[in-house]
Amino acid sequence: MRLAPNFHQDRVCLNVLAGSKQNAVEIYDAAEGHVLVGLLSKNYPDVASAVADMRDYAAAIDNAVSVGLGAGDPRQSAMVSAIAGQLQPQHVNQVFTGVGASRTLLGQNQTVINGLVSPCGQPGMVKISTGPLSAQAPRGVVPADTAIAMLKDMGADSVKYFSMDGLKYRDEYQAVAEACARHQFWLEPTGGIDLQNFGEILRIALDAGVPRIIPHVYSSIIDKASGQTRPADVRALLAMTKQALS
Secondary structure (H helix, E strand, O other), X not given: OOOOOOOOOOOXXXXXXXXXXXXXXXXXHHOXXXXXXXXXXXXXXXXXXXXXXXXXXHHHOOOOEEEEOOOOOHHHHHHHHHHHHXXXXXXXXXXXXXXXXXHXXXXXXXXXXXXXXXOOOXXXXXXXXXXXXXXXXXXXXXXXXXXXXXXXXXXXXXXXXXXXXXXXXXXXXXXXXHHHHHOOOEEEEEOOOOXXXXXXXXXXXXXXXXXXXXXXXXXXXXXXXXXXXXXXXXHHHHHHHHHHHO
């Protein structure tokens, strides 16, 4: 697996979706390489077609590919693991219970894997029941510190905090950021992030001392008519990131 030039050095790396291979190249250029391009497993009928298409994306953008579930859909967990094992991408999105399978099939520790946990209404606590079966069961809620320890046990590198609905769960998000800082664990805020709230969401994580942050900015910067992510918005996010880090 080759490493994207910036990903493993950046304190902040954007994660955005691509509507086409050309769009992926435009995004990568707009972000000056400080980006992971999300490709959703849910958009493919099977593993083979996903791997074939994603390899073309990887070749065009220095393998800065993030294999996604698709709106955190736990039913995609096994497919994501299978794709990751063959594709060897830079980044993998997983539900909490899918981390171990993805790490095993990858067979290496360079690819970054997140584990999805969700707000639960209690600062300092998170919902970890995000897997195919556990998402249908009574909520499993544990301290954020415990969730991070469990994610480390399974081979994850970061918390994917979804769905944040922007700043709706600000106090809970801040507590998760502080837990990530305590354990030197990465954080990926996701859900409802746009050009208006991005700066504050990033600042909370930076001020907490999170070592590396991967904000996912999706539908708010996608042109509804074309389905393409707007490169101008990616440039704006990069400018805000540089300002926050300066």
